[in-house]
Amino acid sequence: MSHETPKLPYDIALVHTGIKFIGLRVESTISFYRMILLVHLFLVQHATMTKTFN
Secondary structure: OOOOOOHHHHHHHHHHHHHHHHHHHHHHHHHHHHHHHHHHHHHHHHHHHHHHHO
């Protein structure tokens, strides 16, 4: 029983860090794809505008 007591807080900290890291990765990935989507929409809109003008 005394062997597992010091290990538990370390495990919790490790899991917490992992969740935080995964959360950061997911957040950056979402913002990255959102940026790509916005750029894509802008280019499509720009292309349609130039098509209608020409």
